[in-house]
Amino acid sequence: MMLLKLNRATQYHQQKQLAIRSLSIASSSTTTSASVSNGNSNESNNDAPIVVQKYGGTSLGTAERLRKVANIIKKFSDKPNNKRVVAVVSALSTETKAEGTTSRLLAAADAAVKRGDYHSYLDKIEDTHLDVVYTLLKSKERREEIRNFISSELHIVREFCSALGIIRELSPRSHDLIIGCGERLSAGLVSGVLREEGLQSAPVDLSNAFPNEIDTLKKGYQLIAKAAIREKVEPLLKKGMIPVVTGYFGNVKGGMIHGVGRGYTDLTSALTAGALGASQLQVWKESDGVFTGNPTKIATAKLISHVTPQEASELTYFGNEVLHPATMERAIEDHVPIAILNTFKPDGAGTSIISSDHMTEEELLKQRKSGAFGVAAVCSKKNIPVLSLRSNRALQSTEFYAKAFELLAKHDVRVDLVSSSAVEMSLAVFESVPASRIAALMSDLEEIGTATIRENKAIVSCIGAGMKHQIGLASKIFQVLAAEGISLEMIAQGASEINVSVVISQEDMDKAIKAIHRAFLE
Numbered sequence: 001m002m003l004l005k006l007n008r009a010t011q012y013h014q015q016k017q018l019a020i021r022s023l024s025i026a027s028s029s030t031t032t033s034a035s036v037s038n039g040n041s042n043e044s045n046n047d048a049p050i051v052v053q054k055y056g057g058t059s060l061g062t063a064e065r066l067r068k069v070a071n072i073i074k075k076f077s078d079k080p081n082n083k084r085v086v087a088v089v090s091a092l093s094t095e096t097k098a099e100g101t102t103s104r105l106l107a108a109a110d111a112a113v114k115r116g117d118y119h120s121y122l123d124k125i126e127d128t129h130l131d132v133v134y135t136l137l138k139s140k141e142r143r144e145e146i147r148n149f150i151s152s153e154l155h156i157v158r159e160f161c162s163a164l165g166i167i168r169e170l171s172p173r174s175h176d177l178i179i180g181c182g183e184r185l186s187a188g189l190v191s192g193v194l195r196e197e198g199l200q201s202a203p204v205d206l207s208n209a210f211p212n213e214i215d216t217l218k219k220g221y222q223l224i225a226k227a228a229i230r231e232k233v234e235p236l237l238k239k240g241m242i243p244v245v246t247g248y249f250g251n252v253k254g255g256m257i258h259g260v261g262r263g264y265t266d267l268t269s270a271l272t273a274g275a276l277g278a279s280q281l282q283v284w285k286e287s288d289g290v291f292t293g294n295p296t297k298i299a300t301a302k303l304i305s306h307v308t309p310q311e312a313s314e315l316t317y318f319g320n321e322v323l324h325p326a327t328m329e330r331a332i333e334d335h336v337p338i339a340i341l342n343t344f345k346p347d348g349a350g351t352s353i354i355s356s357d358h359m360t361e362e363e364l365l366k367q368r369k370s371g372a373f374g375v376a377a378v379c380s381k382k383n384i385p386v387l388s389l390r391s392n393r394a395l396q397s398t399e400f401y402a403k404a405f406e407l408l409a410k411h412d413v414r415v416d417l418v419s420s421s422a423v424e425m426s427l428a429v430f431e432s433v434p435a436s437r438i439a440a441l442m443s444d445l446e447e448i449g450t451a452t453i454r455e456n457k458a459i460v461s462c463i464g465a466g467m468k469h470q471i472g473l474a475s476k477i478f479q480v481l482a483a484e485g486i487s488l489e490m491i492a493q494g495a496s497e498i499n500v501s502v503v504i505s506q507e508d509m510d511k512a513i514k515a516i517h518r519a520f521l522e
Helices: 002-038 063-077 101-113 119-136 140-167 172-196 221-238 264-276 309-317 325-333 361-368 397-410 435-445 473-483 506-521
Strands: 050-055 084-089 201-204 242-246 280-285 338-342 351-353 377-391 415-420 424-429 449-463 490-493 499-505
Touching (some): 050 063, 050 264, 063 119, 264 280, 264 325, 309 377, 309 449, 325 338, 377 397, 377 506, 397 424, 415 490, 499 506
Parallel strands (some): 201 242
Antiparallel strands (some): 377 424, 377 449, 415 424
C-alpha cells in the first residue's frame, strides 16, 4: 500500500511538471514572437523598479474580475508607471469560500478517500476556469492552449483522486499536492489573459521550488525560500516578461496548511518581494484598505491611510484580516513597504503599511491625527471559547503554568489571550480550534486542576501605536462598555501597549464595537 502511495505521488508530480512546462514553453514562444513582431526589446526595462502584486482568489473569481486584474497589471507595466511587475496569485474563488477552487479541491479529495463522487467537484472547477477562457481569450490558438492546460491539470488530479480511493488516506503531502493545483490553474489562466492583452507573460510554478523539505517554523527558512524563488523568477524578468507566480509553494514540513496556514499566498508574495528587492508589495483585495472599524457594521468607519507593521499584525490576529501574520515579518526584514489596495477601485488611495525606515512613529501619529487616547481602530471576532483553569494547589505556580502550556502544545490548541493569577488561568481559545482538541485538552487539564469551558464569547480589541503610555485608557474602555450594560469576562493588554482587548458575551459584540468607535474614533 505504501509503494502504491509513493508511485502515485511520483506519477502525479511528473505529470504536473510536464503540464506546467508545456504551458511555459508555449508562453515563451508566444511572447517571443510578439516581441519580435512589435519591435520591443526584452532587455530594455531591466533597470525599472520591481512591484510585486498579490491577487486573492476573489479578485480573480470571474471573467470580469480577471479583466480588471489584467488592466491593473497593464497600467503598472505601461508608461508613465513603467514598472517591472510580478503577479502572485491565489486559486480562483468567489465570495462563498465553499465554492472556491481550493475548497472544491479539498472536497474532491475527501470524497475520493470516502469513495464518493469526486468528479462533480472537479467538473465545477473546470467549468469556472473555462468560462474565463471562452470569455476573455479571443485567439483560437491561445484559447486551445489554455483549455488543454486546464484539462491536463485536472486530469492529473482525477487520477490522483482515483488513487486516494484505494489508499483511503489523505496525508499532509497528498493534501498539498491537491491544493497546489488551484494556484497552478490560476497562474496559467492569468498568464494567458495577459498575453491576450499584448503583454509578455509566463506562469511560474513553485510547487517543486524546494527539492528538500523546508520547515517554516525554523529561523532562516526564508533565506532558502527567497533563493529558490529568485532563481525561478529573475530569468523571466530579464527577458522582459511578467511572471505570474503560484501562491502555493510545495514541500513544507507538515504540509502547507499546518506550516503556513490558509493565507499562504500573502507569505509567498512577501518572500517574492524580498527575493527580488522589490520597491513595493501591493496586496490587491476586495476592500479599500484598513478602516477604523468594520465598515459593514459601523457606518462612520474611516479608511486609515497608514499603519505600522505592528498595528497590522495586531489587527490581523484580532479580527481585521489585513495580511497573513508572517507577511509583515518578512516585509520588515527586507524593508519592503506594503500597500493594501482595492481591485474593484484601482484608483483608490488604499492603506500603506510602513516601517520606521520610511516614516517614524512620531511622523505617522502626527499625520494620522489619532482619535482619543491614540486608538487607531477597533476590531472584533466571535465564536471564541474561553477556558478557565483553577490549580489543585499540588503544583507551585511556575509548575502550574508550565504544565498547562505543555498540554496546550500537546493538543495543538492555539490561544489568543491569557489572563492569570497564582492559582487561576483564563484562556481565550482561537476560534478555529476543533472542539475535539479542546475536549481532549480539558480531560488532561483535570490532572492539574479544575477546568471549565464557556462558549459563544467575543474578543473586542482597541489597537493603535499612539496608545502607548496613555493613562486612563483602560478605564475609559471599561466606562464605555459599562454604560452599554456590557460585562467583561477577561481583560488583557499586550506588552507593546498597542492593544487592549476584552472578552465579552458574543451577543454584545456589535453593540460594543459601535460604542467604542463613537467614544474613541468619531
